[in-house]
Amino acid sequence: MAHYSEDQASQHWVITAQSLLARLCILVASIAMVVLVVTFGWLVFGRYVLNVTPTWVEQLALVLICYIAFIGAAVGIYEQTHLGVTVFRDLLPKQMRRIVLLFTDVVLAGFGFFMLSASLELFEFGWSTLLPMLNIPESIRTLPSVLCGGLIMLFCGLRIVLRTIDLTYNTQFVPDQEEDY
Numbered sequence: 654m655a656h657y658s659e660d661q662a663s664q665h666w667v668i669t670a671q672s673l674l675a676r677l678c679i680l681v682a683s684i685a686m687v688v689l690v691v692t693f694g695w696l697v698f699g700r701y702v703l704n705v706t707p708t709w710v711e712q713l714a715l716v717l718i719c720y721i722a723f724i725g726a727a728v729g730i731y732e733q734t735h736l737g738v739t740v741f742r743d744l745l746p747k748q749m750r751r752i753v754l755l756f757t758d759v760v761l762a763g764f765g766f767f768m769l770s771a772s773l774e775l776f777e778f779g780w781s782t783l784l785p786m787l788n789i790p791e792s793i794r795t796l797p798s799v800l801c802g803g804l805i806m807l808f809c810g811l812r813i814v815l816r817t818i819d820l821t822y823n824t825q826f827v828p829d830q831e832e833d834y
Contacts, residue, residue: 688713688717693710727805742754754816765801765806
């Protein structure tokens with residue numbers, strides 16, 4: 654019984670660490686959103702009050718949108734708020750539904766792996782090219798896709814481990830459905 658308690662403690666630690674990482678991602682995306690709003694405010698002020706249009710705002714906005722979208726997508730995978738058709742899964746008996754959820758996590762982890770590898774190639778390729786107006790490496794714009802692929806792989810990979818333990822010991826550390834949160 655004491656061994657199982659250690660397993661529970663380690664599972665709880667993994668869930669807590671994932672939650673903190675997801676919160677950090679939301680913080681980064683939120684800061685990027687605030688910076689985006691402030692820079693567009695500066696664009697409007699510069700154009701209509703100072704009569705000098707800051708040309709760098711458009712390029713910075715494109716970079717910030719990449720961070721907001723990709724990091725937000727990874728958190729959506731963690732929170733299981735991504736798009737999905739669940740009607741057939743929800744009709745299955747509980748044990749089959751848990752297996753389907755495990756399979757879904759395996760597919761998403763695979764997607765994260767391919768996204769990470771393809772994005773790493775783009776990241777390496779763009780390092781020597783500078784973004785116009787900002788004079789920073791093009792790779793800064795592809796970094797969010799690298800992070801997103803890695804985070805999806807991490808979130809789903811850890812959920813795969815937890816779901817496997819749940820199936821093995823007939824426990825439920827990972828909720829089956831969104832309303833179980």
